[in-house]
Amino acid sequence: MITAAEKKAQDTPQILLLSVIVSLFWFCQYVYIPYQTVYLSGIGSAPTLIGVVTGAYGFTQLILRLPLGVAADRRGRHRLFIMLGIFSAGTASLFRIFLPNESGFFLGNLFSGFASATWISFMILFFSHFQESSLQKASGLIVGANNLGIFLGFSMGTLLYRHFGMHLLCVLSAAAALPALFLSLFVTEPSHERQAPPVRDLLKICTDRRLILFSLLALIQQGVQISTSMSFTAQAAQARGADSTQIGLCSVIYIVAAVLSSYFAASKASQKLGPSFWIPVILACLTLYCLLIPNLPNIEWFYPTQILSGLSTGILFSFCTSEAMKNIPSKTKSTAMGFYQSVYAAGMTALPVVTGALTSTFGLRSAFYSLAGLTAVGLDGAIVYYCNRRGTDFGRRSGTEDTPK
Template sequence: MTADAKKKQALLLAVVILFWFAQYVYIPYQTPYLLSIQVSEAFLGSILGAYGVTQMLMRLPIGVMADSVGRHKIFILSGTLAAGAASLIRFLLPGGTGFLAANLLSGMASSMWISFMVMYTGFFPEEEQQKATGRIILCNNFGILLGFLMSSLLYKNFGMSLLCILSIAAGVLATLLAFFLKEEKGTGAFSHISFASLKVCLHKRLILFSLLALIQQGVQMSTAMSFTAQILKERGASAFLIGFSSIIYMVSAVLTSAFSSSKKAVKIGSGTLIPIVFFTLGLYCILIPITPYIPLLLALQLLPGMATGILFSNLTAEAMKGIPAKIKSTAMGFYQAVYALGMTLFPMFTGSLAAGRSYLAAYILLALAAFVGTAVSLIYYCLKKPAA
């Protein structure tokens, strides 16, 4: 690999880290903050779900357009700008309505993640796609971890406003760096011929792993990224410990992302890793609402971290297997749009059920969803073996 290629990769990964820092620095305290200003749990579920709404609607069209024009830089720039702009809205309108609008815009920003991933994995040959996917998701998780660290250190004394300012600053810096990204010249113009690429959405393997990612992302957005923080608060955890729980989660995600891109993980194989980690995610959902001890709740955050680092990396790599490069953005758009449906509906459902009944009831149903993922992936890989 040439020095120039390494520089391109490093610059893009730096943008990735800043982008996800901007998107997640406020997340550990979003749920407790909104509940503290009298936002209802049902409305909170809608606010959390709004993040997935725009992703669900925009990711496939963006994938088609990216394949058509053959360029990704403009989509990356749009994402970094939107990430900063969303937190500007949170800063100026710090109530439930402001967060709802901002989360819709943050969802638009995350819709551009397609181009980050396709540009980066395009630097690598087919046989190194799992390694490349694991590496960019590692940087994704590292950016979130840095955000969680900063929020844990600063929220108690400075509140949500400073977290929003940090998010704005990271979005601006990511945008400035993204201007220096270089890519191969595409057509630069949209072509209606690109709609032919939509046939990839009928690819059975892509559909299967998109649905499995829907479960994984939906469960995590409803638990580790949102309502688990409120359960900790109800157990008597301080603001610092709530932030620390998110740090544990993301440290686990970063470390397991590194493992996911290793030769050992490739040797073990997705057929073993996916069912095992889905099962541990289900156990997490059962244990969180029935555990009375804060130290044990903190330790349990390692499990969803594994799901982010190992499960999501493997699901993404498996979904993209065999997809031609010229329609990969469309395939990635479909994949991300499907799992965005989970990110939208699961938190809404969890918030409504928690408000109407209890967190225990909501988390048990989330556990059942994770166990469905375990069973489906086991059946798929068992049926696949004889044909191999």
């Protein structure tokens, strides 16, 4: 009989393999991101159009993530989806290489969005190598591998963009897909035989109130992140006289904070206080970030402020993910993950477009204040949820204690 410890030891090589693939995948997806807005602005693109191009990345995810989740649950297999995602990520940068304008980046972002839609399979397969009680640890580790790949991409971009431009970054993006695709051939899946559940039964999980709440909180976090740290924060820094190296450094500081906080979220230390503490606290940090960015006097102030955004990517997102997936039956996990990711993809699609439109009409300060207001709404929702839950738990304990033996 195989013990739990032996099973964990057997899974370790696959956990490491998937972690490397995840890092390469997200390097491919993000190496050019810190300079996308700067590049498009430099070739004469209006802020509204930049918002549309940026939002295209979330649009494909919004359309495809739930269907891909249902398909993964019905097939019970994830490696094919992982390979398709890696291939699509590499193909996306070919559009940017051979069509280096708004159209090429728009098409590239659509393909990148499809690639990110397959993130469902990366996560569910990774989670399958952990026990149910270690879901938060698994979430922190895979988000950490995700952010590590982005960190490597941002660092490479900072070193190379000023001297070699966007073209080389897109070449590196396409090239990173090759080793990731090769390594995916060695991914194995847990053996199981089961009858494919009906689609109607799978979709019932989308009415789960806990899943809906944390999907909406992830919508705020991801939408604000892609509208600020991944795009318009660079424009705010540029307005303070920042050059390409300084803009890149802002992105590197942000992603270092994200990587470190992701692994912190996987630790026992973070779990002592739990999601009821960390989710409201980090939402407050993200609100503060949106208020500060348009008011910072010079580029030097941007550097420490980026840490606030990085904490939201590392801690807030990983806790939202584990909270959303808690108590979800294994047979519907891919569908639930597809719903979760589709909801936050709506934020990744809409918020950059809205931010671009507000920036064009009212200026960058008004756009960031609007994002701060939205984040504050999420903060209020999280506080109300955990206060009500605490009251319910207390009532249950009291009821149990008062019940005659």
